[in-house]
Amino acid sequence: MRLTSACTAVYGIVLDAGSSHTSVFIYEWPAEKENNTGMVQQLHTCNVKGKGISSYYANPDGAGKSLHECMMEAKNKIPANRHSETPVYLGATAGMRLLKMENEAASEKVLASVEHSLKTYPFSYQGARIISGQEEGAFGWITVNYLSKNLNKPTGTLGALDLGGASTQITFVPQQEIESNDNSIDFRLYGNDYHLYTHSFLCYGKDQALKLSMGMKLESTRVADKTKPIELRDPCFHPGYNFTKTAQSVFNTPCINGVNLPTGIISHVGLGNWSQCQQSIRKVFNITYCAYSKCSFNGVFQPSVDGKFGAFSAFFFVMDFLNLTSDSLDGTKQRLAKYCSTPWKEIVEKYPQIKQKYLSEYCFSGTYILTLLEDGYSFTSDNWKDISFIKKIGDSDAGWTLGYMLNLTNMIPAEAQDTPLMPDGGYITFMLLFTLLILVLLLMVFIYFRRSTRQAQKDII
Ligand SMILES: Nc1nc2c(ncn2[C@@H]2O[C@H](COP(=O)(O)OP(=O)(O)OP(=O)(O)O)[C@@H](O)[C@H]2O)c(=O)[nH]1
Numbered sequence: 001m002r003l004t005s006a007c008t009a010v011y012g013i014v015l016d017a018g019s020s021h022t023s024v025f026i027y028e029w030p031a032e033k034e035n036n037t038g039m040v041q042q043l044h045t046c047n048v049k050g051k052g053i054s055s056y057y058a059n060p061d062g063a064g065k066s067l068h069e070c071m072m073e074a075k076n077k078i079p080a081n082r083h084s085e086t087p088v089y090l091g092a093t094a095g096m097r098l099l100k101m102e103n104e105a106a107s108e109k110v111l112a113s114v115e116h117s118l119k120t121y122p123f124s125y126q127g128a129r130i131i132s133g134q135e136e137g138a139f140g141w142i143t144v145n146y147l148s149k150n151l152n153k154p155t156g157t158l159g160a161l162d163l164g165g166a167s168t169q170i171t172f173v174p175q176q177e178i179e180s181n182d183n184s185i186d187f188r189l190y191g192n193d194y195h196l197y198t199h200s201f202l203c204y205g206k207d208q209a210l211k212l213s214m215g216m217k218l219e220s221t222r223v224a225d226k227t228k229p230i231e232l233r234d235p236c237f238h239p240g241y242n243f244t245k246t247a248q249s250v251f252n253t254p255c256i257n258g259v260n261l262p263t264g265i266i267s268h269v270g271l272g273n274w275s276q277c278q279q280s281i282r283k284v285f286n287i288t289y290c291a292y293s294k295c296s297f298n299g300v301f302q303p304s305v306d307g308k309f310g311a312f313s314a315f316f317f318v319m320d321f322l323n324l325t326s327d328s329l330d331g332t333k334q335r336l337a338k339y340c341s342t343p344w345k346e347i348v349e350k351y352p353q354i355k356q357k358y359l360s361e362y363c364f365s366g367t368y369i370l371t372l373l374e375d376g377y378s379f380t381s382d383n384w385k386d387i388s389f390i391k392k393i394g395d396s397d398a399g400w401t402l403g404y405m406l407n408l409t410n411m412i413p414a415e416a417q418d419t420p421l422m423p424d425g426g427y428i429t430f431m432l433l434f435t436l437l438i439l440v441l442l443l444m445v446f447i448y449f450r451r452s453t454r455q456a457q458k459d460i461i
């Protein structure tokens with residue numbers, strides 16, 4: 001779909017149907033500058049209440065209905081005369097990928113439900129689908145580089161690190177050859193060729209990684225008396241944390257299929273020991289095999305990280321909460337160790353406004369992020385400073401949705417524009433000089449006429 005309308009604002013809507021929740025993004029841009037980098041801006045976001053659409057597998061109708069409030073907000077935000085030209089896209093990520101693996105029929109019903117719902121609004125419905133991990137990585141990279149206005153310049157680009165609930169993506173322009181076709185993606189944007197490395201690790205988002213890590217700890221636990229709760233002594237939770245959970249609620253995921261897990265009740269007890277926590281997290285990364293010159297983990301090829309990176313989504317939420325967005329790698333470790341050893345009671349007292357589920361998981365999540373970046377992707381204390389933990393660039397969120405919409409609306413041209421548009425600053429300077437020239441010309445014409453009139457008067461006298 002191509003949006004053209006002179007001198008008016010144009011809008012687009014993308015729903016990010018993530019594993020943990022759905023967000024609706026409304027974008028806006030001036031129609032006459034639609035192919036200019038950095039012109040599309042986020043006008044509004046709305047977080048859908050409740051969990052992600054994949055959680056409606058047993059009640060698919062609920063998935064479509066859950067979108068109603070946010071879609072009504074979109075209706076109110078976008079001028080009515082633009083509604084019918086506003087495209088709406090829904091992209092579902094790792095939660096729906098996992099549901100499709102477990103129960104394809106259920107995933108199709110959920111998608112049919114959101115499709116049915118989205119068609120009831122006055123916008124131009126363009127489709128609801130599960131996007132691949134490669135697309136998620138690549139569009140996240142396009143978003144951050146589009147917003148940073150890197151794409152039509154010969155300067156370096158920004159790598160993209162996205163951490164969700166169920167998957168995580170790493171995407172960057174590497175210095176070395178990409179040895180695996182699955183991890184290679186090519187773009188031609190604004191006349192430049194980009195050869196990107198990208199990988200999406202399904203099950204390595206922070207929620208699924210927590211389940212994996214808990215599952216591994218319990219695998220080794222021998223259960224003598226099946227009538228008593230199984231005690232899970234966990235170094236990644238604060239000392240004094242002690243909650244009872246059902247094994248079903250913790251391990252209801254295809255990510256830990258095949259692991260010999262107990263059933264029944266689990267007594268989850270925190271120990272607050274950061275270095276033991278890190279050791280336990282290292283076990284979720286398999287580094288025993290690699291068929292390439294180098295790998296990150298689980299046999300996945302990864303060239304050396306290179307250049308600057310933007311780390312967003314849960315990379316940002318977690319590091320921002322822990323106040324670790326601008327520390328050195330060593331400083332990060334020390335502060336995290338101190339945080340993990342803080343008694344649960346103190347943590348709850350210090351942050352009464354934060355949901356206890358989020359609060360209890362920051363020690364694990366922070367340690368997971370550090371381990372993923374250092375042991376998984378091979379960032380070091382030297383290039384740690386090259387990672388910026390970011391939520392937004394300008395007013396727009398970093399994430400895959402903007403890149404997805406730019407691609408589907410053909411808003412990034414492959415070739416540089418024939419007549420390069422002047423940047424705003426250049427345009428203003430040009431207009432000022434032009435006005436000055438006109439004034440000088442007018443002044444000269446005025447002086448000329450005055451002189452000629454005087455001369456004529458003198459001649460008469
Ligand atoms: N602390 C905190 N956690 C959040 C916030 N928003 C989301 N999360 C959690 O961070 C994790 C990742 O969130 P998202 O990046 O939205 O993940 P998602 O898009 O639902 O998941 P994927 O499909 O894997 O991309 C989830 O565990 C969320 O529950 C927030 O504002 N604060």
Ligand SMILES: [Ca+2]
Nearest residue numbers: 018093164313
């Ligand atoms: Ca996500």
